[in-house]
Amino acid sequence: MNPEQLKLAVQHFSELPDPRTNRGLNQPLINVIVIALCAVLSDADSFYDMEDFGELKRDWLSSFLDLHTGIPSHDTFNRVFARLDPTHFQACVLDW
Numbered sequence: 001m002n003p004e005q006l007k008l009a010v011q012h013f014s015e016l017p018d019p020r021t022n023r024g025l026n027q028p029l030i031n032v033i034v035i036a037l038c039a040v041l042s043d044a045d046s047f048y049d050m051e052d053f054g055e056l057k058r059d060w061l062s063s064f065l066d067l068h069t070g071i072p073s074h075d076t077f078n079r080v081f082a083r084l085d086p087t088h089f090q091a092c093v094l095d096w
Contacts, residue, residue, distance in 0.1 A: 001038065006064050009034055012096040019083035027072045031065050032080045035072065047074040047081075 001009070010030060018029045036044075038061070039053035054061060054071035061067060072080075 001041065003064070006034070006038075009037060009096055010064065013037075013092050016088055016092050017085065019085065020080065027069055027076055027080075028066065029080065031067065031069075032072050032077060034065060035061060036077055036081070047077040050074065050077045 013033045014030050016029065016033065018025070020029070035054045036050050038057070039050040042053060044050050044053050051071060051074040058067065058071060061071075
């Protein structure tokens with residue numbers, strides 16, 4: 001993805017409601033979503049792959065995401081996507 005597409009992704013997905021409780025907010029939702037999208041577009045097919053992608057591309061990702069809390073773990077990707085409202089997520093994808 002080029003920088004403009006990434007900015008649009010951040011913009012569209014920042015409207016996505018965060019389904020997590022206060023206890024599970026260590027990682028910003030936008031980081032989880034954008035890293036997952038980039039990973040899947042790069043052929044990731046598991047939550048482990050998403051975590052690995054994030055670690056490998058940390059420098060690049062940090063050019064447009066605030067990664068002060070690090071890269072989300074595979075468990076974080078799993079928990080977030082299990083709780084996301086699919087209708088809201090689909091609307092964000094279609095708008096993007």
